[in-house]
Amino acid sequence: xxxxxxxxxxxxxxxxxxxxxxxxxxxxxxxxxxxxxxxxxxxxxxxxxxxxxxxxxxxxxxxxxxxxxxxxxxxxxxxxxxxxxxxxxxxxxxxxxxxxxxxxxxxxxxxxxxxxxxxxxxxxxxxxxxxxxxxxxxxxxxxxxxxxxxxxxxx
Numbered sequence: 001x002x003x004x005x006x007x008x009x010x011x012x013x014x015x016x017x018x019x020x021x022x023x024x025x026x027x028x029x030x031x032x033x034x035x036x037x038x039x040x041x042x043x044x045x046x047x048x049x050x051x052x053x054x055x056x057x058x059x060x061x062x063x064x065x066x067x068x069x070x071x072x073x074x075x076x077x078x079x080x081x082x083x084x085x086x087x088x089x090x091x092x093x094x095x096x097x098x099x100x101x102x103x104x105x106x107x108x109x110x111x112x113x114x115x116x117x118x119x120x121x122x123x124x125x126x127x128x129x130x131x132x133x134x135x136x137x138x139x140x141x142x143x144x145x146x147x148x149x150x151x152x153x154x155x
Contacts, residue, residue, distance in 0.1 A: 012036045013058035013128050018048040018074065019090075020067045028061070031117055032124065045069045052078060057085060059127055061120075064091035064099065075105040086127040088120070 015032055019025040020043050029039045040055065042048035045066055052060070060078060064071040071089050078087065089106035091099055099109050108123050110116065 012038050013124075014055065015039045015059045015061060015124070016042065016048060016051055016055075016057045017061045018042045018045065018066065018071070019063040020044070020065075021063065024063070028117075028120065031121065035121070035124070037124070045074050048074065049077060052081070059086050059088070059124065061088045061090065061124075064089055064093070064097070064104075071106075072099075072104045079105055088123055088127065090116075090120075 015037050017025060017029055017032070017039055019028070019041075022043060025041050025043065029041050032039050040051050040057070042051055045068060048062070051057075060075075062071040062074050066074065071091070075087055075089065078085065086107045087105070089099065089104050089109045090112055091097065091109070092112040093099070094109055094111040101107065101109055107127060110119050110123060113119075
């Protein structure tokens with residue numbers, strides 16, 4: 001996928017990206033910056049945690065395989081300090097390792113593949129989308145029923 005085909009996003013999010021593979025990190029960073037996001041990149045877990053302590057991030061993206069500590073451990077440390085930040089975990093071994101959202105603490109687990117860039121763009125866009133308040137299921141029916149009872153004449 002060409003970087004020029006990356007959809008532009010209104011506004012910019014602060015994203016922390018962690019990967020000890022400098023080439024992969026640079027490529028993903030370029031794609032997200034093309035979308036208008038401000039990306040802080042870290043190749044070491046220690047640096048990532050230092051950045052995280054100093055800056056409020058809207059999203060964290062981490063590789064699973066990191067030097068010394070894996071991405072799941074990093075997610076745990078981040079969740080200990082800020083539980084509501086969305087996190088994406090990337091791995092080339094999602095199926096082999098049985099990596100899932102519940103088992104990793106990530107909001108989304110993505111497999112490194114030929115479709116990785118497309119899937120990453122979609123995931124980032126979805127996780128950064130503002131949450132809208134929804135009415136509970138059936139609330140429209142209850143409101144309509146209450147309204148119809150109000151209109152029914154009493155005898």
